[in-house]
Amino acid sequence: MPTVHWFRRDLRLADNPALVAAVEAARRADDAVVPLFVVDPGLWTAAAGPRVAYLARSLRALDAALDGRLVVRHGRPQDVVPAVAREVEAPTVHVTAATEPYGRRRDDAVAQALGDVPLVATGSPYAVAPGRLRTQQGSPYEVFTPFRRAWLDHGWSAPAPRPRSVPWADVRGDGVPDEPATTVDLPAAGEAAARRRWATFVADALADYDEDRDRPDLDGTSSMSVPLKYGELHPRTLLADLAGAGSSASVATYRSELAWREFHADVLWHHPDAARRSLRTVVPEDAWATGPAADDAFAAWAEGRTGYPLVDAGMRQLRAIGWMHNRVRMVTASFLVKDLHQRWQRGAEHFLAWLVDGDVPQNQLNWQWVAGTGRDAAPYFRVFNPVLQGRRFDPDGTYVRQWVPELRGIPGGAVHEPWKLPAAAAPDYPPRIVDHAQARAAALEAYGRR
DNA sequence: TACTTTTTAGG
């Protein structure tokens, strides 16, 4: 009687406690493990975006690591998981615990449909499970810094060993679905590729992370958002490697970035509606721009033709490779909310549609942070100046020229203010759609009468 | 994880 391991947000074999539990149960029963992946209906549609294309690639890599035995079935989990369990007469089904509230409800439905077969949820996609940490008063953490302190004090378990010589069951599936067409140039997918990228980062860039992570013109970040989103790597693995990398400022900063990720998961766990609604109202509803002019401005932002080089470079990088440097995500998001006066939800939706690492907790709560609507957010009056940010973090203009071909003829940091140059310098680059100083003043005025 | 304006220190 083989046990079932249901892969969900854990497309990996290493450091996977739920898989370890499934393998142990199978060994006790002297039987095999069924590696199951459920394709939700509606995921592979005509509108499938770069995330689904990447998921298909990652599934293909997982299938290869399993010698072609990955069992992919289409349908709702509450239908598919019990069907497979009945088919192979599994005594238990193992899965990594859900984190989002909607995930927990789905698990309830699966557990109920399984009847007598237990659904064993082991571990979490996070180093510390969302909802675990509480203040001394027993309330959820609302502020990052005390959360991080508690998170560091709490600690986490060591990486789980990768199961060796697993007897994978030979069960027929529907096969890994075809990769939907996408214009996005996707990164290499799969657990092995993620491990290689991480090892390269630790060896080459971690020492300078504190200094270089805000520089979109350098390869100073780890690009782990994608593997973390799909569970190709577990944050515990990264934390264990960081512990072995000393105690420099760079290591502490990287660990702190992981803490932000866990904080956002924790906040969403406690406030499920934060995925859609502002946690705080900072400006009156009637202050947001709406109508055809706002729609035009949004399109200019989304397509990277605002006339602000750093904003346009970021938005074009997003469309080209499904990823944007974090510093530029903050600048472009600030521009939509505080220069174009549009609700963060609209921008978050666009990011989710294009980002390969698009993750509801991270995307929505980082947008709330920029918009100033989060619990522990940047104050609304903290407005990013796209020119100053460009001069500071892309001093030679390399990043802008990489993504905005119309500006390639302008050398150095002057590329951040093309309007100060003769019109012939960049004839094809669009003029500014708003004046930043005026737009900023208008945003602060709206904030003042909230 | 901003930026601008005002105030103050220092030569």
Added chain:
DNA sequence: CTAAAAAGT
């Protein structure tokens, strides 16, 4: 007068 620090948005 300049630059740094502080205050305010």
